[in-house]
Amino acid sequence: MVDWKKDVKLSDLLPGKSKASGPKSVADAEAKPEKAKGERKPLLKRELSFKRKPKAAKGPKEPKAAKEPRPKRQKQRKQRGSSSHKRVKRLVGLKIGASQLAAARVVNNGVPELVQVARVDLDAGLIVSGELREPELLAEALRTFFRDNGLPRQGVRLGIANNRIGVRVLEIAGISDPQQLENAVRFRAQEVLPIPLDEAVLDYQVLGRRTDEEGNPVTRILLVVAYRELIDRYVAACKKAGLRLAGIDLEAFALLRALGEPRPEADGPSEAAIVAVSIGHERSTFAVSDGRVCEFTRVLEWGGNTLDVAIARELNVAPSEAAPVKRALSLAGEDVPEGLTPEQAQVVRDTVRRQLQNFARELVSSLQFYQNQPGSLGIGEIVITGGSAHLGGLAEELQKLIGVRVSVGDPLARVKLGRKVKETEQLGSLTVAIGLGIED
Numbered sequence: 001m002v003d004w005k006k007d008v009k010l011s012d013l014l015p016g017k018s019k020a021s022g023p024k025s026v027a028d029a030e031a032k033p034e035k036a037k038g039e040r041k042p043l044l045k046r047e048l049s050f051k052r053k054p055k056a057a058k059g060p061k062e063p064k065a066a067k068e069p070r071p072k073r074q075k076q077r078k079q080r081g082s083s084s085h086k087r088v089k090r091l092v093g094l095k096i097g098a099s100q101l102a103a104a105r106v107v108n109n110g111v112p113e114l115v116q117v118a119r120v121d122l123d124a125g126l127i128v129s130g131e132l133r134e135p136e137l138l139a140e141a142l143r144t145f146f147r148d149n150g151l152p153r154q155g156v157r158l159g160i161a162n163n164r165i166g167v168r169v170l171e172i173a174g175i176s177d178p179q180q181l182e183n184a185v186r187f188r189a190q191e192v193l194p195i196p197l198d199e200a201v202l203d204y205q206v207l208g209r210r211t212d213e214e215g216n217p218v219t220r221i222l223l224v225v226a227y228r229e230l231i232d233r234y235v236a237a238c239k240k241a242g243l244r245l246a247g248i249d250l251e252a253f254a255l256l257r258a259l260g261e262p263r264p265e266a267d268g269p270s271e272a273a274i275v276a277v278s279i280g281h282e283r284s285t286f287a288v289s290d291g292r293v294c295e296f297t298r299v300l301e302w303g304g305n306t307l308d309v310a311i312a313r314e315l316n317v318a319p320s321e322a323a324p325v326k327r328a329l330s331l332a333g334e335d336v337p338e339g340l341t342p343e344q345a346q347v348v349r350d351t352v353r354r355q356l357q358n359f360a361r362e363l364v365s366s367l368q369f370y371q372n373q374p375g376s377l378g379i380g381e382i383v384i385t386g387g388s389a390h391l392g393g394l395a396e397e398l399q400k401l402i403g404v405r406v407s408v409g410d411p412l413a414r415v416k417l418g419r420k421v422k423e424t425e426q427l428g429s430l431t432v433a434i435g436l437g438i439e440d
Contacts, residue, residue, distance in 0.1 A: 091246060092156045093254065093436025096138070096234070098127045099281035099305070101145050102430050105152065106415065106437030114437070115418035117430055118149035130162035130283065130299060131230070135237040142241035154244040157436045158234060161251035161285050163299045165226040168192055169207070176217040181206075189223055201228050207293055222293065224250065251278070251432045252287035252297035258435030259383055259409045263291035272380030275367065276409065278432055279386035281305050284359075285432070286366050290377055296370040300362045304388035310351050315344065326352070331393030353397060360401035383409040387429040414438055 089109055095102045105116035122141060126134045146153055170192070172184050185204050207220040231248065238245055255278050263270060270290045278285040282303040288296040304326070305319065312322035328337035329348060336345040363382070370376055382404055384395060389408050399406040411431040415438070417423070 089439070090152070090155050091437045091439060092152055093159065093433040093438075094156050094238075094243075095159045095251065095254075095433040095436065096127060096132075097122065097280055097429075098283070098303075099124070100429070101141065102433040103145070103149070103151055104430055104433040104437045106434065106439075107418075108437075108439040112415045112438045113418050114412070114415040114421055114434060116149075116151070117421060117433070118145070118151060119430065119433075120145050120148075128282075129301075130160075130164075132233045132237065135233055135240070138237045139240035142238065142243060146241070146243065153242050155246045156238070156243045157247045157249055158238060158245055159249055159251040159254050159432055159436045160226075160231070160234060161283070161299050162226075162230060164230055165224070165250060167250065167252070167294060167297050168223045168225075169293070169295055170221045170223055171218055172221060173212065173218045174216050175219065181219060185221055185223065189225060192223075199228060200225055201231070202226075249436055250294075250297065251285050251436075252276075253294055254432050254435030254438075255285055255385070256287055256289050256294055256435070257414070257438050257440065258411060258431050259385065259413055261414065262440070265292075271378060273370075273377035274380060275363075275382045277363070277382060277384045277386075279304055279384060279388045279428075281387075284362075284386070286363070288367075288370050288377075295376070296373070298366055298369075300359075300366065302359045302362050304386070306359075307352055307355055307388065307391075310355050311348050314347055314351050315340075326388075326391060329391060331391070331397050333392070352391075356394070356397050357401060360398055363398075363402060379404050382406045385409040385411060385428040385431040389428045 089107060091106050091108065093104045093106065100119050100122050102119040103117065104114060107113045107115055120141075123137070126132070126138050126141070132138060145151070170185075170188055172181065172188060175181050175184050186202070189202055202223060202225045204224065205222045207222050209220070210218050212218050235245065235248075255276050256274075259276055260274075270292075273288050273290055273295070276287045276289065277300075280303045282301075282305050284300040284302055286298050286300050287294055307326050308319040308322045311325055312319045315322060315325070325337050325340065325348060329335075329345070329352065331349055331352060334342075334345075336342050337348075340348070367379060371379075382398070382402070384398070384406060385408065388394065395406045395408050408428070409431065411427045411434055412423070415434060
Protein backbone atom coordinates (compact mmCIF):
# COMPACT_ATOMS: atom_id res chain seq x y z
CA MET A 1 0.00 0.00 0.00
CA VAL A 2 1.22 3.41 -0.86
CA ASP A 3 -1.37 6.08 -0.49
CA TRP A 4 -4.06 3.83 0.97
CA LYS A 5 -6.60 5.41 -1.36
CA LYS A 6 -4.34 5.42 -4.41
CA ASP A 7 -2.03 2.49 -3.91
CA VAL A 8 0.61 1.55 -6.47
CA LYS A 9 -0.05 -2.05 -7.40
CA LEU A 10 2.90 -2.44 -9.78
CA SER A 11 0.41 -3.62 -12.38
CA ASP A 12 2.63 -2.06 -15.01
CA LEU A 13 5.28 -4.63 -14.21
CA LEU A 14 3.15 -7.33 -15.81
CA PRO A 15 4.22 -8.47 -19.29
CA GLY A 16 3.20 -6.01 -21.97
CA LYS A 17 2.53 -3.21 -19.48
CA SER A 18 5.98 -2.37 -18.17
CA LYS A 19 6.88 1.23 -17.43
CA ALA A 20 9.86 3.08 -18.70
CA SER A 21 13.11 1.48 -17.65
CA GLY A 22 14.39 2.78 -14.38
CA PRO A 23 17.38 2.70 -12.11
CA LYS A 24 19.24 -0.28 -10.69
CA SER A 25 20.20 -0.80 -7.12
CA VAL A 26 17.56 -0.47 -4.47
CA ALA A 27 19.72 -1.59 -1.57
CA ASP A 28 20.18 1.06 1.09
CA ALA A 29 23.64 2.11 2.20
CA GLU A 30 23.29 0.95 5.76
CA ALA A 31 25.62 1.84 8.57
CA LYS A 32 26.61 -1.00 10.89
CA PRO A 33 24.27 -1.08 13.89
CA GLU A 34 25.90 -0.20 17.18
CA LYS A 35 26.50 -3.03 19.61
CA ALA A 36 24.16 -3.24 22.53
CA LYS A 37 25.88 -2.21 25.75
CA GLY A 38 23.62 -4.25 28.00
CA GLU A 39 21.19 -7.08 27.52
CA ARG A 40 18.24 -5.16 28.89
CA LYS A 41 19.19 -1.62 27.97
CA PRO A 42 16.79 -0.01 25.47
CA LEU A 43 18.58 0.41 22.17
CA LEU A 44 16.65 3.41 20.90
CA LYS A 45 15.86 5.73 23.76
CA ARG A 46 18.84 8.02 23.14
CA GLU A 47 19.13 7.39 19.43
CA LEU A 48 15.61 7.72 18.07
CA SER A 49 13.73 10.94 17.50
CA PHE A 50 10.09 11.16 18.47
CA LYS A 51 9.58 14.40 16.51
CA ARG A 52 9.36 15.18 12.82
CA LYS A 53 12.70 15.93 11.20
CA PRO A 54 12.84 19.21 9.20
CA LYS A 55 12.85 18.84 5.46
CA ALA A 56 16.08 19.48 3.61
CA ALA A 57 16.74 22.88 2.11
CA LYS A 58 15.30 23.35 -1.33
CA GLY A 59 17.77 22.45 -4.07
CA PRO A 60 17.94 23.47 -7.72
CA LYS A 61 14.97 22.80 -9.94
CA GLU A 62 14.82 19.55 -11.82
CA PRO A 63 15.91 19.87 -15.45
CA LYS A 64 13.20 19.49 -18.03
CA ALA A 65 14.07 16.50 -20.14
CA ALA A 66 13.89 16.89 -23.88
CA LYS A 67 12.34 13.52 -24.64
CA GLU A 68 9.07 13.31 -26.50
CA PRO A 69 5.95 12.89 -24.31
CA ARG A 70 4.22 9.53 -24.12
CA PRO A 71 0.49 10.21 -24.29
CA LYS A 72 -0.59 6.57 -23.90
CA ARG A 73 1.27 5.96 -20.66
CA GLN A 74 0.17 9.25 -19.24
CA LYS A 75 -3.44 8.31 -19.89
CA GLN A 76 -2.97 5.00 -18.05
CA ARG A 77 -1.48 6.75 -15.04
CA LYS A 78 -4.28 9.25 -14.91
CA GLN A 79 -6.82 6.44 -14.81
CA ARG A 80 -5.01 4.68 -11.96
CA GLY A 81 -4.75 7.85 -9.93
CA SER A 82 -8.35 8.90 -10.52
CA SER A 83 -10.95 8.33 -7.84
CA SER A 84 -13.26 7.06 -10.54
CA HIS A 85 -11.06 4.13 -11.62
CA LYS A 86 -12.75 0.75 -11.62
CA ARG A 87 -12.22 -1.16 -8.39
CA VAL A 88 -11.54 -4.86 -8.42
CA LYS A 89 -14.29 -6.38 -6.28
CA ARG A 90 -13.01 -9.94 -5.96
CA LEU A 91 -9.34 -10.58 -5.35
CA VAL A 92 -7.21 -13.49 -4.26
CA GLY A 93 -4.20 -12.16 -2.37
CA LEU A 94 -1.24 -14.50 -2.88
CA LYS A 95 1.88 -14.44 -0.71
CA ILE A 96 4.75 -16.69 -1.74
CA GLY A 97 7.06 -17.13 1.23
CA ALA A 98 10.18 -19.16 1.87
CA SER A 99 8.26 -21.80 3.83
CA GLN A 100 4.63 -21.58 2.73
CA LEU A 101 2.07 -20.38 0.22
CA ALA A 102 -0.73 -18.27 1.69
CA ALA A 103 -3.89 -17.04 -0.03
CA ALA A 104 -6.83 -14.90 1.04
CA ARG A 105 -9.96 -14.42 -1.06
CA VAL A 106 -11.62 -11.07 -0.39
CA VAL A 107 -14.83 -9.56 -1.73
CA ASN A 108 -14.53 -5.77 -1.83
CA ASN A 109 -18.06 -4.43 -1.67
CA GLY A 110 -18.28 -1.84 1.08
CA VAL A 111 -16.44 -3.40 4.03
CA PRO A 112 -13.99 -6.00 2.63
CA GLU A 113 -15.20 -9.52 3.39
CA LEU A 114 -12.74 -12.36 3.87
CA VAL A 115 -14.48 -15.36 2.35
CA GLN A 116 -11.63 -17.90 2.16
CA VAL A 117 -8.11 -18.46 3.46
CA ALA A 118 -5.67 -21.20 2.58
CA ARG A 119 -2.04 -22.01 3.18
CA VAL A 120 0.32 -24.90 2.61
CA ASP A 121 3.96 -25.64 3.37
CA LEU A 122 6.41 -24.97 0.55
CA ASP A 123 9.51 -27.07 -0.04
CA ALA A 124 12.74 -25.43 1.10
CA GLY A 125 14.99 -24.04 -1.63
CA LEU A 126 12.30 -22.82 -4.04
CA ILE A 127 12.46 -19.29 -2.62
CA VAL A 128 15.74 -18.12 -1.11
CA SER A 129 16.17 -14.54 0.20
CA GLY A 130 13.10 -13.51 -1.77
CA GLU A 131 14.57 -14.82 -5.03
CA LEU A 132 12.73 -17.49 -7.02
CA ARG A 133 15.24 -20.28 -7.64
CA GLU A 134 12.95 -23.00 -9.04
CA PRO A 135 10.23 -21.51 -11.30
CA GLU A 136 9.07 -24.91 -12.59
CA LEU A 137 8.64 -26.35 -9.09
CA LEU A 138 6.85 -23.21 -7.89
CA ALA A 139 4.46 -23.37 -10.85
CA GLU A 140 3.59 -26.96 -9.95
CA ALA A 141 3.15 -26.06 -6.27
CA LEU A 142 0.85 -23.16 -7.19
CA ARG A 143 -1.20 -25.31 -9.55
CA THR A 144 -1.73 -27.94 -6.83
CA PHE A 145 -2.41 -25.32 -4.13
CA PHE A 146 -5.14 -23.56 -6.11
CA ARG A 147 -6.71 -26.83 -7.26
CA ASP A 148 -6.77 -28.49 -3.83
CA ASN A 149 -8.30 -25.42 -2.15
CA GLY A 150 -10.75 -24.53 -4.91
CA LEU A 151 -9.28 -21.04 -5.25
CA PRO A 152 -10.23 -18.91 -8.29
CA ARG A 153 -7.38 -18.69 -10.79
CA GLN A 154 -8.28 -15.20 -11.96
CA GLY A 155 -8.19 -11.92 -10.10
CA VAL A 156 -4.98 -12.90 -8.29
CA ARG A 157 -2.83 -10.16 -6.78
CA LEU A 158 0.73 -11.30 -6.13
CA GLY A 159 2.85 -9.88 -3.32
CA ILE A 160 6.61 -9.47 -3.64
CA ALA A 161 9.26 -8.52 -1.09
CA ASN A 162 12.93 -8.16 -1.87
CA ASN A 163 15.73 -5.70 -1.18
CA ARG A 164 16.13 -5.39 -4.95
CA ILE A 165 12.84 -3.51 -4.94
CA GLY A 166 13.05 0.07 -3.77
CA VAL A 167 10.58 2.69 -2.60
CA ARG A 168 11.41 6.39 -2.37
CA VAL A 169 9.35 9.49 -1.70
CA LEU A 170 10.68 12.39 -3.82
CA GLU A 171 9.79 16.02 -4.33
CA ILE A 172 10.18 17.49 -7.80
CA ALA A 173 10.05 21.26 -8.11
CA GLY A 174 9.34 23.58 -11.00
CA ILE A 175 7.39 21.16 -13.22
CA SER A 176 3.63 21.17 -13.53
CA ASP A 177 3.14 19.57 -16.96
CA PRO A 178 2.31 15.85 -16.44
CA GLN A 179 4.23 14.71 -19.50
CA GLN A 180 7.38 16.57 -18.51
CA LEU A 181 6.97 15.22 -14.99
CA GLU A 182 7.43 11.65 -16.22
CA ASN A 183 10.79 12.52 -17.75
CA ALA A 184 11.82 14.35 -14.59
CA VAL A 185 10.90 11.32 -12.47
CA ARG A 186 13.05 9.07 -14.65
CA PHE A 187 15.93 11.52 -14.43
CA ARG A 188 15.66 11.67 -10.64
CA ALA A 189 15.28 7.90 -10.37
CA GLN A 190 18.60 7.37 -12.15
CA GLU A 191 20.19 9.80 -9.74
CA VAL A 192 18.78 8.23 -6.58
CA LEU A 193 18.81 4.52 -7.48
CA PRO A 194 21.29 4.05 -10.35
CA ILE A 195 21.09 0.75 -12.26
CA PRO A 196 21.24 -0.10 -15.97
CA LEU A 197 18.01 1.01 -17.61
CA ASP A 198 17.50 -2.29 -19.39
CA GLU A 199 17.53 -4.25 -16.10
CA ALA A 200 14.75 -2.48 -14.24
CA VAL A 201 11.26 -1.09 -14.42
CA LEU A 202 9.78 1.75 -12.45
CA ASP A 203 6.36 2.99 -11.50
CA TYR A 204 5.33 6.08 -9.62
CA GLN A 205 2.33 7.72 -8.03
CA VAL A 206 1.66 11.42 -7.45
CA LEU A 207 0.98 11.76 -3.73
CA GLY A 208 0.27 15.48 -3.62
CA ARG A 209 1.10 18.94 -4.88
CA ARG A 210 1.95 22.23 -3.20
CA THR A 211 3.46 25.61 -4.00
CA ASP A 212 6.73 26.71 -2.42
CA GLU A 213 7.61 30.16 -1.03
CA GLU A 214 8.62 31.40 -4.48
CA GLY A 215 5.39 30.27 -6.10
CA ASN A 216 6.90 27.27 -7.86
CA PRO A 217 4.90 24.04 -8.09
CA VAL A 218 6.27 21.13 -6.05
CA THR A 219 5.05 17.58 -6.73
CA ARG A 220 5.44 14.81 -4.17
CA ILE A 221 6.13 11.46 -5.83
CA LEU A 222 6.21 7.89 -4.58
CA LEU A 223 8.69 5.98 -6.73
CA VAL A 224 8.81 2.18 -6.91
CA VAL A 225 11.70 0.48 -8.70
CA ALA A 226 12.21 -3.25 -9.28
CA TYR A 227 14.55 -5.51 -11.19
CA ARG A 228 12.78 -6.70 -14.31
CA GLU A 229 14.25 -10.21 -14.10
CA LEU A 230 13.01 -10.63 -10.51
CA ILE A 231 9.44 -9.77 -11.47
CA ASP A 232 9.47 -11.77 -14.71
CA ARG A 233 10.38 -15.03 -12.96
CA TYR A 234 7.42 -14.82 -10.57
CA VAL A 235 5.04 -13.77 -13.34
CA ALA A 236 6.19 -16.65 -15.55
CA ALA A 237 5.65 -19.18 -12.75
CA CYS A 238 2.15 -17.86 -12.08
CA LYS A 239 1.29 -17.94 -15.77
CA LYS A 240 2.50 -21.54 -16.11
CA ALA A 241 0.31 -22.45 -13.12
CA GLY A 242 -2.70 -21.06 -14.99
CA LEU A 243 -3.13 -17.99 -12.77
CA ARG A 244 -4.35 -14.69 -14.20
CA LEU A 245 -2.72 -11.85 -12.29
CA ALA A 246 -4.80 -8.75 -11.64
CA GLY A 247 -1.72 -6.97 -10.33
CA ILE A 248 1.51 -7.10 -8.40
CA ASP A 249 1.89 -5.30 -5.09
CA LEU A 250 4.70 -4.83 -2.62
CA GLU A 251 4.18 -6.87 0.53
CA ALA A 252 4.97 -3.76 2.58
CA PHE A 253 1.97 -1.96 1.09
CA ALA A 254 -0.31 -4.96 1.68
CA LEU A 255 0.95 -5.25 5.26
CA LEU A 256 0.01 -1.67 6.06
CA ARG A 257 -3.30 -1.96 4.23
CA ALA A 258 -4.29 -5.01 6.30
CA LEU A 259 -3.44 -3.54 9.69
CA GLY A 260 -5.47 -0.35 9.52
CA GLU A 261 -7.51 2.09 7.49
CA PRO A 262 -5.83 5.25 6.20
CA ARG A 263 -6.06 8.34 8.37
CA PRO A 264 -8.68 10.81 7.10
CA GLU A 265 -7.15 13.76 5.26
CA ALA A 266 -9.22 16.07 7.45
CA ASP A 267 -7.07 15.03 10.40
CA GLY A 268 -4.09 16.80 8.89
CA PRO A 269 -0.49 15.57 8.78
CA SER A 270 0.70 13.09 11.36
CA GLU A 271 3.62 13.81 13.66
CA ALA A 272 4.27 10.17 14.54
CA ALA A 273 4.99 7.28 12.21
CA ILE A 274 3.56 3.79 12.54
CA VAL A 275 6.06 1.02 11.90
CA ALA A 276 4.72 -2.35 10.77
CA VAL A 277 6.87 -5.49 10.77
CA SER A 278 5.81 -8.84 9.35
CA ILE A 279 8.06 -11.56 10.75
CA GLY A 280 8.43 -14.26 8.11
CA HIS A 281 10.21 -17.59 8.12
CA GLU A 282 13.60 -16.37 6.86
CA ARG A 283 13.11 -12.62 6.50
CA SER A 284 10.90 -9.85 7.80
CA THR A 285 9.18 -7.02 5.95
CA PHE A 286 9.65 -3.60 7.56
CA ALA A 287 7.44 -0.65 6.59
CA VAL A 288 7.05 2.91 7.90
CA SER A 289 3.85 4.88 7.32
CA ASP A 290 2.49 8.28 8.27
CA GLY A 291 -0.99 6.75 8.36
CA ARG A 292 -1.63 7.36 4.64
CA VAL A 293 1.61 6.77 2.76
CA CYS A 294 4.29 4.10 3.00
CA GLU A 295 7.32 6.36 3.37
CA PHE A 296 10.01 3.72 3.74
CA THR A 297 10.36 -0.06 3.47
CA ARG A 298 13.04 -2.69 3.46
CA VAL A 299 13.44 -6.43 4.02
CA LEU A 300 15.34 -7.55 7.13
CA GLU A 301 17.43 -10.73 7.05
CA TRP A 302 15.88 -12.11 10.23
CA GLY A 303 12.91 -14.43 10.63
CA GLY A 304 11.25 -17.02 12.82
CA ASN A 305 13.60 -19.70 11.53
CA THR A 306 16.42 -17.88 13.31
CA LEU A 307 14.77 -18.84 16.59
CA ASP A 308 14.18 -22.42 15.42
CA VAL A 309 17.87 -22.87 14.60
CA ALA A 310 19.03 -21.34 17.90
CA ILE A 311 16.64 -23.49 19.96
CA ALA A 312 17.64 -26.61 18.00
CA ARG A 313 21.29 -25.94 18.74
CA GLU A 314 20.64 -25.67 22.47
CA LEU A 315 18.48 -28.81 22.61
CA ASN A 316 20.58 -30.77 20.09
CA VAL A 317 17.59 -31.46 17.84
CA ALA A 318 16.62 -30.63 14.26
CA PRO A 319 15.14 -27.15 13.57
CA SER A 320 11.87 -28.82 12.54
CA GLU A 321 11.66 -30.37 16.02
CA ALA A 322 12.45 -27.01 17.63
CA ALA A 323 9.56 -25.21 15.93
CA PRO A 324 6.84 -26.80 18.14
CA VAL A 325 8.90 -25.87 21.22
CA LYS A 326 8.99 -22.24 20.05
CA ARG A 327 5.23 -22.21 19.52
CA ALA A 328 4.59 -23.60 23.02
CA LEU A 329 7.06 -21.24 24.68
CA SER A 330 6.24 -18.00 26.47
CA LEU A 331 8.73 -15.33 27.45
CA ALA A 332 6.19 -13.85 29.83
CA GLY A 333 5.90 -16.81 32.23
CA GLU A 334 7.59 -19.90 33.56
CA ASP A 335 5.52 -22.48 31.68
CA VAL A 336 7.44 -25.57 30.61
CA PRO A 337 6.74 -26.83 27.07
CA GLU A 338 5.94 -30.54 26.82
CA GLY A 339 9.03 -32.69 26.63
CA LEU A 340 11.35 -30.17 28.34
CA THR A 341 12.63 -29.93 31.88
CA PRO A 342 12.28 -26.60 33.73
CA GLU A 343 16.02 -26.08 33.29
CA GLN A 344 15.80 -26.68 29.53
CA ALA A 345 12.83 -24.32 29.27
CA GLN A 346 14.84 -21.56 30.94
CA VAL A 347 17.80 -22.17 28.62
CA VAL A 348 15.47 -21.90 25.62
CA ARG A 349 13.97 -18.64 26.91
CA ASP A 350 17.43 -17.16 27.42
CA THR A 351 18.41 -18.26 23.90
CA VAL A 352 15.33 -16.64 22.37
CA ARG A 353 16.00 -13.39 24.26
CA ARG A 354 19.55 -13.27 22.91
CA GLN A 355 18.30 -13.74 19.35
CA LEU A 356 15.71 -11.01 19.87
CA GLN A 357 18.52 -8.60 20.74
CA ASN A 358 19.88 -9.14 17.22
CA PHE A 359 16.42 -8.52 15.76
CA ALA A 360 16.05 -5.36 17.85
CA ARG A 361 19.37 -4.07 16.49
CA GLU A 362 18.14 -4.70 12.94
CA LEU A 363 15.00 -2.70 13.70
CA VAL A 364 17.01 0.12 15.28
CA SER A 365 19.33 0.32 12.29
CA SER A 366 16.38 0.56 9.89
CA LEU A 367 14.61 3.17 12.02
CA GLN A 368 17.79 5.26 12.20
CA PHE A 369 18.22 5.04 8.43
CA TYR A 370 14.63 6.21 7.94
CA GLN A 371 15.03 9.07 10.40
CA ASN A 372 18.10 10.34 8.58
CA GLN A 373 15.82 11.20 5.65
CA PRO A 374 14.49 14.77 5.32
CA GLY A 375 10.94 15.16 6.63
CA SER A 376 11.01 11.87 8.56
CA LEU A 377 8.55 11.42 11.42
CA GLY A 378 9.03 10.56 15.05
CA ILE A 379 8.36 6.92 15.90
CA GLY A 380 5.00 6.37 17.56
CA GLU A 381 4.56 2.60 17.62
CA ILE A 382 5.82 -0.66 16.18
CA VAL A 383 3.15 -3.19 15.17
CA ILE A 384 4.34 -6.75 14.60
CA THR A 385 2.63 -9.61 12.83
CA GLY A 386 3.56 -12.91 11.20
CA GLY A 387 3.61 -16.41 12.62
CA SER A 388 6.36 -15.75 15.18
CA ALA A 389 4.54 -12.68 16.49
CA HIS A 390 2.28 -15.12 18.37
CA LEU A 391 5.15 -16.16 20.62
CA GLY A 392 4.05 -15.18 24.12
CA GLY A 393 5.85 -12.12 25.49
CA LEU A 394 7.71 -11.35 22.25
CA ALA A 395 6.17 -7.89 21.82
CA GLU A 396 6.92 -6.98 25.43
CA GLU A 397 10.51 -8.18 25.10
CA LEU A 398 11.09 -6.08 21.98
CA GLN A 399 9.54 -3.07 23.71
CA LYS A 400 12.03 -3.39 26.58
CA LEU A 401 14.94 -3.60 24.15
CA ILE A 402 13.91 -0.78 21.85
CA GLY A 403 12.15 1.64 24.17
CA VAL A 404 9.23 2.15 21.79
CA ARG A 405 5.74 0.72 22.23
CA VAL A 406 5.41 -2.65 20.47
CA SER A 407 2.06 -4.37 19.92
CA VAL A 408 0.76 -7.38 17.99
CA GLY A 409 -1.36 -6.36 15.00
CA ASP A 410 -4.79 -7.75 14.17
CA PRO A 411 -4.81 -9.39 10.70
CA LEU A 412 -8.62 -9.05 10.63
CA ALA A 413 -8.67 -5.33 11.45
CA ARG A 414 -9.95 -4.34 8.01
CA VAL A 415 -12.21 -7.26 7.11
CA LYS A 416 -15.37 -8.99 8.22
CA LEU A 417 -15.38 -12.78 8.23
CA GLY A 418 -17.45 -14.69 5.72
CA ARG A 419 -19.73 -17.48 6.90
CA LYS A 420 -17.31 -20.22 5.92
CA VAL A 421 -14.24 -18.63 7.50
CA LYS A 422 -13.34 -19.23 11.10
CA GLU A 423 -10.59 -17.61 13.12
CA THR A 424 -7.69 -20.03 13.06
CA GLU A 425 -4.39 -20.22 14.89
CA GLN A 426 -1.38 -18.31 13.60
CA LEU A 427 -3.46 -15.79 11.67
CA GLY A 428 -0.46 -13.49 11.62
CA SER A 429 1.09 -15.48 8.79
CA LEU A 430 -1.95 -14.55 6.67
CA THR A 431 -1.71 -10.77 7.25
CA VAL A 432 0.05 -9.94 3.99
CA ALA A 433 -2.23 -12.23 1.93
CA ILE A 434 -5.28 -10.51 3.44
CA GLY A 435 -3.84 -7.09 2.68
CA LEU A 436 -3.20 -8.14 -0.92
CA GLY A 437 -6.88 -9.00 -1.25
CA ILE A 438 -8.12 -5.62 0.03
CA GLU A 439 -8.86 -3.00 -2.63
CA ASP A 440 -9.07 0.57 -1.31
